[in-house]
Amino acid sequence: MSAMRVTQADLVPLARGAAVLGGGGGGDPHIGRLLAERALAQHGEVDVVPVESVPADACVLPIAMMGAPTVMVEKIPSVDQIATALETLARYLGRTPTHVACMEAGGVNSTVPFVAAARLGLPLIDGDAMGRAFPELQMVLPTLGGIQATPMSIVDEKGNKGVLDTIDNHWAERLARSATIDMGCATIVSLYAMTGAQVRDNFVPGTLSLCLDLGRTIERARAEHHDPVRAVADRLGGRVLHTGKVLDVARRTATGFARGEAIVEGLGDQKGSRMVLHFQNEHLLAELDGQLLVTSPDLIVVLDTDTGEPVTTEALRYGHRVSVVSAPCDERWHSPAGIELVGPRYFGYEVDPVRFDGSTSAA
Amino acid sequence: MSAMRVTQADLVPLARGAAVLGGGGGGDPHIGRLLAERALAQHGEVDVVPVESVPADACVLPIAMMGAPTVMVEKIPSVDQIATALETLARYLGRTPTHVACMEAGGVNSTVPFVAAARLGLPLIDGDAMGRAFPELQMVLPTLGGIQATPMSIVDEKGNKGVLDTIDNHWAERLARSATIDMGCATIVSLYAMTGAQVRDNFVPGTLSLCLDLGRTIERARAEHHDPVRAVADRLGGRVLHTGKVLDVARRTATGFARGEAIVEGLGDQKGSRMVLHFQNEHLLAELDGQLLVTSPDLIVVLDTDTGEPVTTEALRYGHRVSVVSAPCDERWHSPAGIELVGPRYFGYEVDPVRFDGSTSAA
Numbered sequence: 001m002s003a004m005r006v007t008q009a010d011l012v013p014l015a016r017g018a019a020v021l022g023g024g025g026g027g028d029p030h031i032g033r034l035l036a037e038r039a040l041a042q043h044g045e046v047d048v049v050p051v052e053s054v055p056a057d058a059c060v061l062p063i064a065m066m067g068a069p070t071v072m073v074e075k076i077p078s079v080d081q082i083a084t085a086l087e088t089l090a091r092y093l094g095r096t097p098t099h100v101a102c103m104e105a106g107g108v109n110s111t112v113p114f115v116a117a118a119r120l121g122l123p124l125i126d127g128d129a130m131g132r133a134f135p136e137l138q139m140v141l142p143t144l145g146g147i148q149a150t151p152m153s154i155v156d157e158k159g160n161k162g163v164l165d166t167i168d169n170h171w172a173e174r175l176a177r178s179a180t181i182d183m184g185c186a187t188i189v190s191l192y193a194m195t196g197a198q199v200r201d202n203f204v205p206g207t208l209s210l211c212l213d214l215g216r217t218i219e220r221a222r223a224e225h226h227d228p229v230r231a232v233a234d235r236l237g238g239r240v241l242h243t244g245k246v247l248d249v250a251r252r253t254a255t256g257f258a259r260g261e262a263i264v265e266g267l268g269d270q271k272g273s274r275m276v277l278h279f280q281n282e283h284l285l286a287e288l289d290g291q292l293l294v295t296s297p298d299l300i301v302v303l304d305t306d307t308g309e310p311v312t313t314e315a316l317r318y319g320h321r322v323s324v325v326s327a328p329c330d331e332r333w334h335s336p337a338g339i340e341l342v343g344p345r346y347f348g349y350e351v352d353p354v355r356f357d358g359s360t361s362a363a
Numbered sequence: 364m365s366a367m368r369v370t371q372a373d374l375v376p377l378a379r380g381a382a383v384l385g386g387g388g389g390g391d392p393h394i395g396r397l398l399a400e401r402a403l404a405q406h407g408e409v410d411v412v413p414v415e416s417v418p419a420d421a422c423v424l425p426i427a428m429m430g431a432p433t434v435m436v437e438k439i440p441s442v443d444q445i446a447t448a449l450e451t452l453a454r455y456l457g458r459t460p461t462h463v464a465c466m467e468a469g470g471v472n473s474t475v476p477f478v479a480a481a482r483l484g485l486p487l488i489d490g491d492a493m494g495r496a497f498p499e500l501q502m503v504l505p506t507l508g509g510i511q512a513t514p515m516s517i518v519d520e521k522g523n524k525g526v527l528d529t530i531d532n533h534w535a536e537r538l539a540r541s542a543t544i545d546m547g548c549a550t551i552v553s554l555y556a557m558t559g560a561q562v563r564d565n566f567v568p569g570t571l572s573l574c575l576d577l578g579r580t581i582e583r584a585r586a587e588h589h590d591p592v593r594a595v596a597d598r599l600g601g602r603v604l605h606t607g608k609v610l611d612v613a614r615r616t617a618t619g620f621a622r623g624e625a626i627v628e629g630l631g632d633q634k635g636s637r638m639v640l641h642f643q644n645e646h647l648l649a650e651l652d653g654q655l656l657v658t659s660p661d662l663i664v665v666l667d668t669d670t671g672e673p674v675t676t677e678a679l680r681y682g683h684r685v686s687v688v689s690a691p692c693d694e695r696w697h698s699p700a701g702i703e704l705v706g707p708r709y710f711g712y713e714v715d716p717v718r719f720d721g722s723t724s725a726a
Contacts, residue, residue, distance in 0.1 A: 092455070092526070160534050163455070163526040171523050178541045 003049045004126075004209070008040050011111065013215025018110030019310035020214050020232060021207065023299050025282030026107025026133040027065060027072040028312060036114040039079055043118040049099070051127045051205040058196030059095045061086050062129065063116045064103040066137065066154070066176060067186035068258045068281070072108060075186045081155050082115045082188050088153035089190040092163045101125040101199065103140060103192065105207040106133025106282075107312065112188070124208070129192060131204035131330040132299050135257055135281040137176060138169035139342050141332055142192050145202040152176065152191030156183035185253070204330045218308040228308020229323040232301070238327025238356050241286060241293055242275040243267055243305055246320040251313070257281055262302075262316050264324065275324060277302070279313045284347050286324060294326040295344040297333035298356040301325045326356035366412045367489075367572070371400050374474065376578025381473030382673035383577050383595060384570065386662050388621075388645030389470025389496040390428060390435040391675060399477040402442055406481040414490040414568040417462060421559030424449050425464040425492065426479045427472045429500065429517070429539060430549035431621045431644070435471060438549045444518050445478045445551050451516035452553040455526045464488040464562065466503060466555065468570040469496025469645075470675065475551070487571070492555060494567035494693040495662050498620055498644040500539060501532035502705045504695055505555050508565040515539065515554030519546035548616070567693045581671040591671020592686040595664070601690025601719050604649060604656055605638040606630055606668055609683040614676070620644055625665075625679050627687065638687060640665070642676045647710050649687060657689040658707040660696035661719040664688045689719035 006014065015033035018026065040046065054060065063086055065072060090097050100117040102110055105128040117124040129140035137149055149172040155161040160183060166172045172191070180187045194202070217235050221228035233240050244264040251260030259280045266273035275293075278285040283300035286293045294300055302311045305321045316322075332338055334355070340346065343353045352360065369377065378396035381389065403409065417423065426449055428435060453460050463480040465473055468491040480487040492503035500512055512535040518524040523546060529535045535554070543550045557565070580598050584591035596603050607627040614623030622643045629636035638656075641648040646663035649656045657663055665674045668684045679685075695701055697718070703709065706716045715723065 088528075158534075159530045160538065161528045162538065165451075165524045167522045171521075175523065175525065175542055175545055178545050179538055182538055182541050 003047060003053065006046050006048050006114065008037050010212060011036050011040070011114070013219060014208065014212045015111055015215070016218060016310065017211030017214030018105060019107050019312060020301055021211060021299070022106030022133040022310070022312065023282045023301055024279055024313040025135065026104060026109050028314070029107045029111070031072065031076055032108035032111030035076065036111040039115040039118040043121070046114050046117045047123040048126045048208055049123045051125060051200055051203050054099060054125060054196035054199055056195060056197040058098045060099045060101050060125065060194045060196060060199050061089055061097040061190050062101040062103045062192050063113050063188065063190045064109045065112050065186060066189045067180050068253050071185035071253065075157060075184060077112070077157060077188050079115055079119055081157050082112060083119045084161060085153045085155040085188040085190040086116050086120065088155065088161050088163060089151060089193060092151050092153065093193055097122060099123050099125050102128040102208065104128055104130045104133040105211060109133065110208065110211055125199060125203070126208045127203040127205045128207045129203060131207055133282050134342055137173045137189070137191065140192065141204065141330065142194065142198070142202040143169045143341060144332060144335070144337050147192055147194060147198055147202055149191045151193070152189055154179050155188045221308060229303050229305060229325065232303060232308060233325045233327070236299070236325070236327035238299065238325050240323055241326050242273070242288060242324040243270055244275065244322065246316055246318055246322060248318065249316045258314055260313065264322060267321065277324070278349065280347055281313070283313065285344060285349055286326065292351055292354050293358065294356050295349070295351060295353045296347065297329045297338060297342045297353065299327040299329055301327065328356050366410055366416065369409050369411050369477065371403050373575060374399050374403070376582060377571065377575045378474055378578070379581060379673065380574030380577030381468060382470050382675060383664055384574060384662070385469030385496040385673065385675065386645045386664055387642055387676040388498065389467060389472050392470045392474070392673070394435065394439055395471035395474030398439065399474040402478040402481040406484070409477050409480045410486040411489045411571055412486045414488060414563055414566050417488060417559035417562055419558060419560040421461045422458045423462045423464050423488065423557045423559060423562050424452055424460040424553050425466045425555050426476050426551065426553045427466040428475050428549060429552045430543050431616050434548040434616065438520060438547060440475070440520060440551050442478055442482055444520050445475060446482045447524060448516045448518040448551040448553045449479050449483065451518065451524055451526060452514060452556060455514050455516065456556055460485060462486050462488050465491040465571065467491055467493045467496040468574060472496065473571065473574055488562060488566070489571045490566040490568045491570045492566055494570055496645050497705055500536045500552070500554065503555065504567065504693065505557065505561070505565040506532045506704060507695060507698070507700050510555055510557060510561055510565055512554045514556070515552055517542050518551045584671060592666050592668060592688065595666060595671060596688045596690070599662070599688070599690035601662065601688050603686055604689050605636070605651060605687040606633055607638065607685065609679055609681055609685060611681065612679045621677055623676065627685060630684065640687070641712070643710055644676065646676065648707060648712055649689065655714055655717055656721065657719050658712070658714060658716045659710065660692045660701060660705045660716070662690040662692055664690065691719050
């Protein structure tokens with residue numbers, strides 16, 4: 001992989017691809033894109049550099065939006081708020097950041113770091129800490145690698161800010177989640193400050209390039225009148241699980257998350273079959289006629305059947321014709337420690353993990 | 364007033380007097396005293412200096428315990444935790460503290476600052492930010508004087524810590540309260556960093572001396588077989604409202620506070636009369652036979668009728684023979700802004716404030 005310069009025009013396919021990897025979560029990709037477009041227009045284009053090019057002693061500050069995607073749609077962060085999160089952490093650490101990074105590949109959190117990178121004139125790393133999106137802040141590969149989430153900064157749109165310095169990453173999640181709820185269910189956080197060497201060991205490389213490529217794959221399939229859903233499944237090495245029409249969505253914003261279930265009634269070949277998707281920000285379980293097909297940590301993606309456009313959980317509507325794709329996650333998530341952190345039981349589902357192709361997670 | 368050196372022996376009367384000014388709140392005075400005794404034994408005695416002697420450019424860091432007094436009894440803070448709170452704020456500010464100070468005159472929060480002062484070898488200021496105890500952190504005279512509560516540090520006994528930097532003092536209370544609840548309902552905080560000049564304008568001077576004197580007044584009355592309740596009322600310029608027996612106490616630990624009501628059935632001259640005390644950490648309203656006698660911001664103090672020992676709200680028990688004293692607070696609390704901050708309506712009681720002597724608050 002080589003360095004690339006991301007322009008405003010690239011942000012459309014990149015945001016679309018990020019929403020695919022977001023697996024239903026990560027917030028509205030359009031809002032993140034609009035923010036990033038404005039930041040690039042004001043502050044210039046952003047250099048996206050490969051993980052392996054980052055110097056071992058680099059000071060890398062990841063940045064993300066935290067909260068319920070349902071709320072993020074109504075509370076758009078400002079460029080200043082995003083920059084403040086990064087600067088507050090840098091000041092607390094007494095370090096000068098050399099690189100900005102993404103915590104997750106998904107929706108808003110693939111584009112918000114462009115805002116920080118453009119505003120501060122820093123390169124952005126082509127990769128992220130999950131390879132997909134997950135709802136809680138300790139759910140990252142750096143946690144598996146023993147990296148501390150804190151010191152972390154947390155900033156709201158009103159001007160309140162804070163720094164947390166906790167004994168472990170679960171405590172960071174707990175305290176930051178409460179603060180996020182108090183602050184109105186959407187904050188900007190900078191956390192998991194790492195050296196370049198730590199990034200190389202603990203990131204999923206190349207996910208921003210993958211987002212861009214996924215977005216372009218969807219555009220190309222449409223332009224060439226190919227099936228965009230099939231094209232996404234192929235690009236991710238996954239499979240199409242189901243095609244149908246949204247029959248019902250139950251959602252509630254609880255404890256700072258968007259939780260719920262969606263029912264997709266089969267159409268065409270799948271008429272008479274019914275898929276239930278369980279989500280907490282992201283889709284976590286897919287059941288077909290009562291049979292468990294796929295669970296977290298593998299990826300469950302909902303796409304518009306005609307356009308291949310990814311559909312976030314908060315955008316699911318009755319009557320929407322959608323297809324459901326499953327795809328493999330980074331293999332480190334299938335380790336015992338990975339399953340403990342993001343497997344179905346952590347989310348309260350008393351089932352064993354099932355991989356995207358129906359096989360079991362066990363090594 | 365002149366400087367004094369506080370010894371371990373002084374801490375017994377000082378803690379007793381602090382529990383009087385605590386007005387039922389501020390936590391168990393014995394726990395605070397034991398902590399301070401240990402700190403003085405390890406680190407030496409503490410110089411307590413008059414407010415007017417503090418240099419205008421001094422860097423004063425107040426320190427306090429935050430949370431529900433009912434929980435503080437079971438989660439005793441450590442010397443390290445107390446020192447960490449102060450050091451975390453000092454580091455964030457980039458300042459070297461010259462003085463430690465008390466936020467409130469009441470129970471634990473009059474003695475916890477001795478721990479920090481002894482451990483760090485700094486003088487403690489003879490005064491506090493309230494002249495009594497109140498349950499929320501914005502309820503201090505510095506708020507009336509336009510002083511910001513933040514940056515503030517917050518530290519738990521497990522090793523979690525944080526810094527909050529908020530847009531106003533109500534936001535500081537809100538975010539620190541949530542963090543305190545998450546951290547187990549008791550934390551150590553350092554906040555309202557001030558210059559010496561700001562302390563002179565915004566503190567109630569001489570309250571630690573007053574605590575010591577009140578404690579000794581009670582001891583002397585007992586030794587000389589005078590009525591200790593009357594002695595406390597006289598020393599505070601207040602009056603004895605009621606003498607009786609605790610008939611019932613309803614308490615609940617809700618949203619991080621110890622809330623409740625106590626009923627005191629009259630004895631002797633007051634047989635047949637019934638006093639209801641409403642508290643939220645501190646006693647806030649005293650009613651006799653349905654008539655409102657006194658409200659916050661004036662002081663409502665419950666004392667053991669025989670010994671004059673102050674009784675905290677969490678120590679109130681059925682059958683306890685107690686007397687209720689009311690006394691004036693610092694006059695600044697009776698300003699319109701003061702009443703808005705700590706008057707009965709703020710606490711959800713739809714009544715006008717009544718002063719310790721039954722007069723109204725209006726200027």
